[in-house]
Amino acid sequence: MVDNLENEHLIEALQQGGEDAFTVIYQRYWYKMFLVAYRKLQDKEAAEEIIQDIFLRLWKERITTKITNLDHYLFAAVRYEVISHIRSNVTKGTYAGNPADFDSLSECNTENQIALKELVSQIEDGLHVLPEKSGEIFRLYKLEHWPISRIAQHFDLSEKAIEYHLTKATKSVREHLKQALYTILVTITAFLCQ
Template sequence: MDSKNTELSEQELLEAFLSGDRKAFTAIYQLYWQKMYLVAYRKLKDKQAAEEIIQDIFVKLWKNRATVHITRLDYYLFTAVRYSVIDHIRSEIVHGEYEQYYKAFLSIEDSNTENTIAFNELISTIRNGLDILPEKSREVFRLNRLEHWPVAQIAEHLDLSEKAVEYHLTKSLKSMRVYLKDHLLLILVVLSALF
């Protein structure tokens, strides 16, 4: 790719990027970073979290360029922002650091009592679901799903084999899915209120 990358269409940029062209990746980054950041910031009201989310999206995009399937670049990137924001909020909720989201929820819903009760019930349900996990499975779940540690890093940190970490992760995910299945509607109501 030559210095005329600003004249390339987004489709040409995408094709060049998917073939491993760093200049195309840089051009995509420059074209979308600010817009993506603003979307994340509007939802989170946290500059650092918004910046980290966008950086993570671009790091993963570059790492996975050989296997990623993208037909519309803008749709792909903004969908990634949406899901990353939701994951961040879930992480904050589970960690108990949900005060600002709680306030946002209340302001969006005009302090509707039913929604407040639903939100509190959701927090309680997630905590209860985590509490029933065995200690090791709970720790593996926390590090992988909430702190985003890779399996190899967790294995080293907890002095376990990678297979053992995968076992605990599978076990904890299955347990949480079963436990939260009955509360799916509640989760969707709370998340839709935030968005």
Template structure:
């Protein structure tokens, strides 16, 4: 059953949340959970990981409720999903130290307003996508932005599923490298500023 929402009601709920209203938090959770989960799953088709991501977002939302200043609550939560998914994609066993720092200091959208970092990441991804070879770009967009599975993409493009998987792996590794590089640059700047 789809829950109908009114944006004015959303603002009221988020105002009540800031005051520590547990009932309002429960309503926000029920209203947004499925939508946010679906948004995460389209970009990262791993059921348990997506469930963890959404639970973490709601945990952070509750823990930081008094600090939030949300003009657009739904956009804010979707931004949180995008950041958490990007954080997961950027992880690599070789970069555990960087991934942990990335999570703790930069990417957690509920720990900072994240607007500057969001813009930087969005620009990086836009340039990255534009620079991909045409076939790889199309596969990447179909998978991560349209939410199609590798099987669906292989049928639609009339290529083998293995080719789709190889193209996605290549693109994902390249994106992970660029996000890690962005993290390094931003962490150097933060370190320099905080001294």
């Protein structure tokens, strides 16, 4: 019976097109996922919509998406979608939650905004030395949170090729960030020693 299957077997059944497996996953997780989204958003409709979107995407991409840990996959999706929803609504000026809640969620104070902008700038600088496609793949995976399977379809490449580009880009960005961090530490040390 599908109801009693472990998550690994449910994933296998889902990837083979199993509607029963999808139903079991939905029944096991939707309420827990909804609670996580609702606690952050304090908006029932938005939380429900986010969870429905996640499950819709899971069903549509069930065959191509590689899932090794169902809990991690689903709750990471909730986290990313909640943050994306809040960012979208803050940009539109429609975020109705308590500003203190938003600050705790994304640590959106002035110093952190500056640090985040600097980090993004340093990452972008690290990506500029790469071929355009590698940089774009990195952005889609790390910043837009696209699954590897979707990126592979977008660029008409194999998943192995996407993983190669990601490895190459990650090494480049990491090396660039090490150099930038060293420069920052030297500057801070010089400032503190004055």
